[in-house]
Amino acid sequence: MRTRSRSRRAIAVIAGAVMSALVFAGCSFDSSAAQPDLPAQVDVAFPDDIVAQLQDAATRAMGTSGSSGAIVGVWAPWSGAWIAGLGTQRPDGGGDVKADQTFRAGKVTRAMTCDALYGAVADGKVELDDRVTGYVSGVPDLGDITLIELCDGTSGIGSYTDQLYGSWISNPKRNWDPRYLASFGLGEPRTSAPGDAYKDSDAGYVLLGLALQRATGLSAADLLRTYVTGPLGLQATSLSDLPSSGALQGGQSMPNAEGALDCAAPVDLTGVSSSSGYTDAGVVTDIRDLGHYVQALASGSLVDDDTRFAHPLPVAADAPSWYTADGGALIAGSLIGQFGKTPGYLTAAFADPKTGLTVAVVLNNSAGDGRVAEYLAWQLAAIASKAPAAEGETAPEAGLPWTAEQYGEAVASLAVCTPPASE
Numbered sequence: 001m002r003t004r005s006r007s008r009r010a011i012a013v014i015a016g017a018v019m020s021a022l023v024f025a026g027c028s029f030d031s032s033a034a035q036p037d038l039p040a041q042v043d044v045a046f047p048d049d050i051v052a053q054l055q056d057a058a059t060r061a062m063g064t065s066g067s068s069g070a071i072v073g074v075w076a077p078w079s080g081a082w083i084a085g086l087g088t089q090r091p092d093g094g095g096d097v098k099a100d101q102t103f104r105a106g107k108v109t110r111a112m113t114c115d116a117l118y119g120a121v122a123d124g125k126v127e128l129d130d131r132v133t134g135y136v137s138g139v140p141d142l143g144d145i146t147l148i149e150l151c152d153g154t155s156g157i158g159s160y161t162d163q164l165y166g167s168w169i170s171n172p173k174r175n176w177d178p179r180y181l182a183s184f185g186l187g188e189p190r191t192s193a194p195g196d197a198y199k200d201s202d203a204g205y206v207l208l209g210l211a212l213q214r215a216t217g218l219s220a221a222d223l224l225r226t227y228v229t230g231p232l233g234l235q236a237t238s239l240s241d242l243p244s245s246g247a248l249q250g251g252q253s254m255p256n257a258e259g260a261l262d263c264a265a266p267v268d269l270t271g272v273s274s275s276s277g278y279t280d281a282g283v284v285t286d287i288r289d290l291g292h293y294v295q296a297l298a299s300g301s302l303v304d305d306d307t308r309f310a311h312p313l314p315v316a317a318d319a320p321s322w323y324t325a326d327g328g329a330l331i332a333g334s335l336i337g338q339f340g341k342t343p344g345y346l347t348a349a350f351a352d353p354k355t356g357l358t359v360a361v362v363l364n365n366s367a368g369d370g371r372v373a374e375y376l377a378w379q380l381a382a383i384a385s386k387a388p389a390a391e392g393e394t395a396p397e398a399g400l401p402w403t404a405e406q407y408g409e410a411v412a413s414l415a416v417c418t419p420p421a422s423e
Contacts, residue, residue: 158188209279250344
C-alpha cells in the first residue's frame with residue numbers, strides 16, 4: 001500500500017476542413033499571472049511542412065471520430081507554435097470553427113481538483129492523508145480511504161459514467177447532485193485495496209470535490225477559481241456550463257434505423273449541464289487556457305510538492321511501461337496531462353516539463369472512444385518533437401517512445417465514421 005506523509009506539502013468536412021484561425025506566439029498567455037517554469041516559447045510559426053503534418057493528423061481524426069470541427073494547439077518552445085480552429089460547427093455548416101471558442105475540458109478537471117487539494121494542504125485546511133469520512137458523511141465504508149488516494153486514482157472506488165451517460169444525453173439540462181453521481185461508483189465492487197493500484201474512478205474525484213468543499217467552505221467552482229484559474233489567469237476556464245454564445249458546438253452521432261451511426265446529423269449536446277461532470281469533468285475552457293494549464297500542471301507551477309508525480313502506477317496491466325498515472329494526471333513518456341470523453345467532446349492535453357512541448361486538442365463529436373483525442377495528442381506531439389530549431393534556438397535531444405505513424409494508425413483503428421470514398 002502506498003502512503004504519503006502528512007508533513008509533505010503539497011466526413012463531409014474532411015475534404016474541405018477549414019482552418020478558421022491560426023495564431024502563433026509564446027506570449028499568447030496572460031503575462032501577469034503565474035507562469036510555468038519552462039523554456040521560453042519562440043514567437044514564430046512552425047515551418048510549413050510541420051503545420052501540414054499537424055493539420056493532416058487533426059483532419060484525419062475528425063473524419064474517424066465523426067467530428068465536423070476541432071480546435072488544436074501545439075507549442076514547441078525551440079521551434080514554433082500552431083493554434084487552429086478546423087472545420088465547421090456542424091456537419092451541415094453552422095459557421096467555421098474559431099480557435100478561441102470554448103469547450104468542455106473533460107477529465108482535465110481531475111488534475112485541477114488535485115491542484116485544489118494540494119492548495120488546501122498548503123493553506124492548512126486538510127492533510128493529504130486525511131480520511132474521506134472526516135469530510136463526507138454517509139460513506140462509512142470509505143473509512144480506509146484518504147484524500148490523496150482519491151487524487152491519485154488508487155482508492156479502488158468505481159465509476160458512474162457508463163451507467164449515467166445515456167441519461168445525460170436524454171436529459172441534458174438536468175442538475176445532477178454530486179452525491180447521486182458518486183453513489184453509482186460506490187455501488188461498484190472494489191478490485192484492489194486502497195493505495196495498491198490505479199483505477200479510473202470518476203466517483204473518486206467527485207468525492208474529493210465534496211470533501212474539499214466541506215474543508216474549505218468554498219463551492220466547487222470557487223475551489224478551482226481560488227487554487228487554479230485565478231493564480232494562472234485562466235479567464236476562459238471555469239467549472240460552469242458552456243456560454244450560450246462563443247462555444248464550439250458539441251454533439252454525438254446516434255444509431256439510425258439500421259443500427260449504424262448517423263454521422264451526418266449528431267445530436268446537439270453543447271448545453272449538457274456541467275453538473276454531470278462536477279469536479280471530475282465539469283470544467284469548460286479554451287485552447288490557450290488548456291495549453292497554459294497543462295504546462296503549469298506538468299512543471300509543478302501550482303503545487304509546492306515534488307512528490308506529486310513521484311510514485312506513478314501502471315494505467316492498466318497491459319499498458320506500455322511508459323504509460324502511468326499519478327497525482328490526478330496521466331504520464332506518457334515524458335508528457336504529463338489528461339484526456340477524456342464528455343457529452344459532445346473528446347479532449348486531451350499533455351506537456352513535457354523539461355522541453356515545454358505542449359499539445360491540446362478537442363474534437364466535437366463524442367460518439368467514439370475518448371482515446372481518439374489522447375492518441376491524436378500523442379501523434380501531434382511526435383510530429384512537433386521533430387520540428388527543427390528556429391534561428392538561435394537548439395532542439396532538445398530527448399524524444400518520445402512512439403512515432404507519429406504509430407498513433408496515426410491507432411486513431412484510425414478507433415474509427416466510428418468512415419469518410420466517403422473519393423469520386
